[in-house]
């Protein structure tokens with residue numbers, strides 16, 4: 077981490093996110109910025125533009141060597157091996173990497189080949205995050221995923237063969253028509269593979285998606301709050317029993333395998349996002365790149381950084397973000413670090429809110445940390461709302 081300044085920000089962005097906004101086709105629940113069915117030419121042009129952005133961005137400040145790099149999407153593994161390699165070589169060239177850097181790539185089990193995995197490994201990628209979502213073919217099909225259960229096994233074993241020793245599996249629960257038994261079966265299969273990291277997210281039904289429209293019309297058979305909570309608790313219990321530590325609301329890791337890149341977000345530390353739609357947080361400013369590929373390309377072709385709007389955040393906003401992002405971590409918000417960073421005591425800034433949440437038994441102070449209680453964990457959104 078960089079040095080802290082009095083103004084309440086960390087001076088060095090040494091965490092880099094790169095967005096690949098392409099997918100084979102669009103899943104029924106997805107509202108991420110990703111464009112389906114793009115031609116290989118469009119992807120090649122995009123990768124050239126990404127390099128252009130790296131060059132411009134790297135020239136605007138002197139970042140410390142990257143501690144983490146995260147290639148996400150969309151579907152990064154939709155890119156052919158040579159483009160994946162080019163991006164990783166470029167990011168290393170422009171931003172440098174700490175020797176122990178965590179370099180993650182999100183991989184869709186439907187787009188993986190041994191060649192791509194080998195290229196990723198030799199380009200320094202040491203963490204693979206597999207978008208498994210479910211081991212149930214019926215549910216995968218309903219979600220509009222391009223992969224099936226057998227593809228997960230194949231991708232996982234190929235990744236091990238290519239030398240990946242740090243693999244995450246992303247899972248989703250609370251799916252339409254999913255029973256507790258379905259979810260238990262998915263957890264069992266995921267655990268049997270013995271990945272180093274697991275993430276279990278509850279389905280968010282977003283408005284402008286096929287499932288959002290079905291739900292609005294009353295035609296999506298969602299499990300309901302009670303069953304969803306049972307699924308969440310099931311995941312927490314089964315994963316804990318198998319030796320995974322829950323360190324964030326949805327994230328579980330074997331000791332030593334927490335995702336350092338994502339922890340950066342939860343600590344509200346700075347990061348640089350590259351690529352269409354990528355967000356950045358840096359020196360008290362936040363911005364998002366153009367989502368639209370033409371606008372993204374036009375800015376870069378004109379020699380400008382493709383930043384849509386830069387928002388200056390007030391210390392008050394930064395404090396609020398540090399609270400509600402930090403509470404996602406099971407260890408909670410480090411109150412001493414908060415004081416060092418902002419020159420204020422969170423217990424004074426948020427006296428009223430904290431009193432109410434403490435009384436309600438949703439948060440607790442443990443040593444120097446303010447954290448969610450066991451009771452507060454499934455009600456986290458209510459807690460976060462108090463700080464917004």
Ligand code: SF4
Nearest residue numbers: 099102103106110150
């Ligand atoms: S693969 Fe991921 S990013 Fe692409 S459409 Fe599906 S959910 Fe969205």
